[in-house]
Amino acid sequence: MNAAAATHHTNCLRCGRTLTSAKSMAAGYGPRCARHIRTAQVDLTDYKPHQVQSARELIEDGAIVPLRSVIFITVSTDGTETYRTAPTACTCKAGLKGTRCYHQLAARLLLAA
Template sequence: MTINYTQCLRCDRPLTSTKSMATGYGPTCARKIRNSAVDLTDYQAHQVTSARELIEDGAIIPLRSTVFLTVSTDGTELHRTAPTGCNCKAGLKGSRCYHQLAARMLLAA
């Protein structure tokens, strides 16, 4: 199932391009997210890649100011994620997951 967004998930402006509607972010917000300064030292390379893919796929949706709804890698589960925690398996064990990194990237933009 593909979701087509009509408003940017970051700034709430109307989206006009097909790509923006698919990802949920306009070109300016997408660029700010890509260029956001986030400390990546605690994350492995595959986590950074997964976090960027999560954002590009529009699979992380803001619920409240610092809480997001994220989709699992296989698309079968939804997780509540904040920059400091997540209810995915890794997050419940106290590990830092790529969902948390994606939330940090969005908030830093």
């Protein structure tokens, strides 16, 4: 859990529909969109299991929010910083070094959903 989890969303981040349950508001996704995201097929061969786990937690915490087209705003684990994340680039420390970070993976999962 991180600071972003305290944010409550009123509309689904994926389809824009009004969210009704507390669980959906905390996650930022309605049940149908959450299922799409959980089952999204992405090539994970470049990622370690803990990165996949972190990417899913980022999504479940509502800590990755679409900005425009393939660009997302992601929140750092301690909730103090935000990054701009695309499927192949990110402004976090790892991303700037050219490393594939879990933010990028989360963006890929959301775009594949």
